[in-house]
Amino acid sequence: MNNFDSVYSESSQICLDCGICCHGTIFIHDLDPQLYGISPEPRNQLLPLACLVFSFARNCCLIYEDPDRPLVCKTYQCQLLKRLKHDEITLEQAQSKIKSVKTLLTRILTQIPQSDPPVRANKLIQNAFDSLTLELASGDRSHIDLYMDICSLQLLMSRYI
Numbered sequence: 001m002n003n004f005d006s007v008y009s010e011s012s013q014i015c016l017d018c019g020i021c022c023h024g025t026i027f028i029h030d031l032d033p034q035l036y037g038i039s040p041e042p043r044n045q046l047l048p049l050a051c052l053v054f055s056f057a058r059n060c061c062l063i064y065e066d067p068d069r070p071l072v073c074k075t076y077q078c079q080l081l082k083r084l085k086h087d088e089i090t091l092e093q094a095q096s097k098i099k100s101v102k103t104l105l106t107r108i109l110t111q112i113p114q115s116d117p118p119v120r121a122n123k124l125i126q127n128a129f130d131s132l133t134l135e136l137a138s139g140d141r142s143h144i145d146l147y148m149d150i151c152s153l154q155l156l157m158s159r160y161i
Contacts, residue, residue: 010091014081016060018098020161021076024049025105025121031070036063046109048118080160097160104153111146122157125150 021027023044029051033040036053044056053062063069080097083089089097109121112128119127132147 010084010094011081012064013091014084014094014098016064017095018078018080018102019054019059019061020098020101020105021078022051022054022061022073023047023105023121024051024118026161027051027072027076028120029053029070029073031063033062036066036068038062045114046106047121048114049120078161083160097156101153101156101161104149104156108146108149108153125153129154 022029024047028049031051031053033052038053040052041055041057044050047056050056051061054060055062061069061073063073077085080089080094084091084094105121108125108128112124115124115127129147129150132143132150135143136147
């Protein structure tokens with residue numbers, strides 16, 4: 001296997017392990033799963049704007065190998081993927097960062113109220129951060145752990161996603 005093949009397979013593995021760009025955190029995809037011959041799964045309550053061809057049960061995009069998947073899905077490269085392709089980070093390091101982001105994302109989303117209508121997770125989290133900043137400025141420290149989790153997530157997202 002040449003270097004290009006190994007980078008491509010690691011890149012694919014990272015994308016398939018991660019799926020954050022499919023979760024409705026960064027982008028909102030409104031693909032019709034039936035156009036790809038897929039039955040839609042129930043919506044994820046924490047991530048209600050997730051792409052409908054992303055399977056939370058299997059933790060993967062169900063059309064990843066489809067040549068007709070949307071261009072944004074084929075071409076988007078997060079910072080983590082770019083670093084992996086340029087040998088600035090190992091596969092194991094990348095997987096560790098993904099795990100950290102997903103853990104924080106889940107922990108945060110279980111503690112903040114969902115909006116109606118739903119908004120992208122990063123917008124929902126930013127709104128919570130803004131509210132918590134005001135709360136902390138008033139002297140209330142009751143949600144300091146949530147505030148610190150959001151700070152950590154924002155840092156990881158800006159560096160890697």
